[in-house]
Amino acid sequence: MxxxxxxxxxxxxxxxxxxxxxxxxxxxxxxxxxxxxxxxxxxxxxxxxxxxxxxxxxxxxxxxxxxxxxxxxxxxxxISLTGQFAAVDEVLTGRENLILVGKLRRVGHPGQVADDLLTRFGLTDAGGRRVGTYSGGMRRRLDIAMSLIGNPxxxxxxxxxxxxxxxxxxxxxxxxxxxxxxxxxxxxxxxxxxxxxxxxxxxxxxxxxxxxxxxxxxxxxxxxxxxxxxxxxxxxxxxxxxxxxxxxxxxx
The missing domain is CATH 3.40.50.300 (P-loop containing nucleotide triphosphate hydrolases)
Known part of the structure; x- marks a missing residue:
């Protein structure tokens, strides 16, 4: 291999x-x-x-x-790097975090990419909530979802x-x-x-x-x-x- x-x-x-x-x-x-x-x-x-x-x-x-x-x-x-602490913006919603990273990485249709990742990681219902209200596991899943934008x-x-x-x-x-x-x-x-x-x-x-x-x-x-x-x-x-x-x- x-x-x-x-x-x-x-x-x-x-x-x-x-x-x-x-x-x-x-x-x-x-x-x-x-x-x-x-x-x-x-x-x-x-x-x-x-x-x-x-x-x-x-x-x-x-x-x-x-x-x-x-x-x-x-x-x-x-590459993408996920550290020991979730690198998410607690003021933004989960969906807004994903869209922000999508725009920074210049992917096409960042809103659709965000929605697809929210679905994949079981965060659709929480996507409109501020990340500051997320549990530790939800933050980590969002963090990993963010790392996948751009398909590294x-x-x-x-x-x-x-x-x-x-x-x-x-x-x-x-x-x-x-x-x-x-x-x-x-x-x-x-x-x-x-x-x-x-x-x-x-x-x-x-x-x-x-x-x-x-x-x-x-x-x-x-x-x-x-x-x-x-x-x-x-x-x-x-x-x-x-x-x-x-x-x-x-x-x-």
Whole structure:
């Protein structure tokens, strides 16, 4: 599969602090790639470099076939970035946010594009309301919808479910899966192991400035000793209990 992202030997330091110490990975087109790491591991630094917001100290990176440092304008025309906090205007309505971005990106018929995205992301009924009245999950869905305007082939999602409740997280997961299903390449950074397990085609673990392991979930599991079969009573997780109760309550 042709790669949408290629990173080789990426370096970045802030004074004496080495954040990236030679990062290497590639992301296939139309796939979901999860970059795992604890706080301070350098995940956001990688995303900022790939999205041309930060210059590396060394190494090379290409996005959609364009070299990040040599062709930044072409890279920016190929991507969309959704950060840890929803970049929405709370004074505007959801529809007005989408139309504004559509006009900035010079797409044809921005009103129709906005309406189509509101429908796709289940926000039609809320489209005429000020975003300041939205829940966290609704804001995040609107934020991702805004990132799709112009049909960018590559999307960076930097910890997209941070601070969301379990129900909202599942909504966002569904949208991310649908993006990849439609051919969009998704680079996802997260601290949540379950999130990477549920979504990613390939996973890389960034630790102390380098990628220490990379592969599919099956490949990563194969690195550990075979699991021992034990027969234990499985109790539902708190998340399962929460979602079951919310679901039952919605039906009453």
């Amino acid at each position: 042709e790669n949408a992202i290629e990173v080789k030997g990426l370096l970045k330091s802030y004074g004496k602090l080495e954040v990236l110490k030679g990062v290497d990975f590639s992301v296939g087109r139309g796939s979901i790639f999860a970059l795992l790491g604890s706080n301070g591991a350098g995940k956001t630094t990688v995303v900022r470099i790939l999205s041309t917001l930060l210059k590396p100290d060394g190494g090379t990176a290409t996005v959609n076939g364009f070299e990040v440092q040599a062709e930044p304008a072409k890279v920016r025309g190929s 082939p590559v999307i960076f999602l930097d910890e997209p479910t941070t601070g969301l409740d379990p129900e909202a997280r599942l909504e966002v997961w569904k949208e991310i899966q649908e993006l990849a299903g439609g051919g969009t390449t998704v680079l996802l950074t997260t601290q949540y192991l379950e999130e990477a397990e549920k979504l990613a085609d390939r996973i890389a673990i960034l630790h102390q400035g380098t990628i220490i392991v990379s592969g599919t979930l099956a490949e990563l599991r194969a690195m550990l000793p075979p699991a021992q079969v034990e027969y234990v009573e499985r109790q539902p997780t708190l998340e399962e209990i929460f979602l079951a109760i919310i679901g039952n309550g919605a039906q009453r």
